[in-house]
Amino acid sequence: MALNASTLKVGDTRTDVLVDNLTRTQIVQYAGVSGDYNPLHSDEVYTTQVAGYPSVFAHGMLTMGITGKLLTDWVGDGRLTKFGVRFSTQVWPGDTLTGTATIAAIREEGGQWFADLTVETVNQDGKSVVSGTATARLDA
């Protein structure tokens, strides 16, 4: 399943709630699978008493991964050619993240159609946690 260049318009948008009430356990799951065991993401004692943060917080790459789901759910599997983000604010346990992707351009290059998208994920206060761009291959 993929998007079609003929039916898609610049400005088309999709918004999904990506995670509701992020748990410490999900952050631990991500640490375990990604291999990033930085105690800032799982060790409340170290993070609060040594590093001086109010609590552990999510890996930026967890938030990027969660945001990637918004894109692949929309543009289809194996369709992304580019995906990049900037991390702006930390994501904390208990946060609810909502992502929005928007079609910024539809173009043809060497007989292949592509969509350029902007993507932004915000927390429950409407504050941006990651924002970036992506490109996906489209069917004609």
Next chain:
Amino acid sequence: MTIERFPVEEGHIMLFARAIGDTNPVYSDPDCAAARELGGIIASPTFVAGGSQFDDDVAVRPKIGQPWFGSGRTPSGFNREAAGLLHAEQHFEYHRPLLAGEVLTTVFREGERWEKTNRSGGTLKFEESVTEYRVKATNELVVTARMIKVMPPKKES
């Protein structure tokens, strides 16, 4: 920094999808329609981050017999080098879908370094790096990853 051998395993892809809350069967079921179309289970867009499991130089993975900067009997000491850097940006370029069963190797290079002054006059130090994920046997480029890390200004204490 360079990963000699990164086997892209089905179980790793499934666990990675679970951790990001993605139930898409293309990450676990080789017989689902999308996997059949693409030639098998594929890796999710940020999966190559898990390649650090196969990187011997990673500072944020405990090594057997070596001290760890997280807490145990004590809250531990602050390893500024490992813990101070924050992830500022991450960019992926996908040359084709990455399939379960492939074996990758990486080519790592340092990129630019620059500094910025924030509103309170502190210096943020940025460093860029590029990692190419290539098929080990053929050298075919599958994913290019560009990372920017930032060292925030030293906290006043």
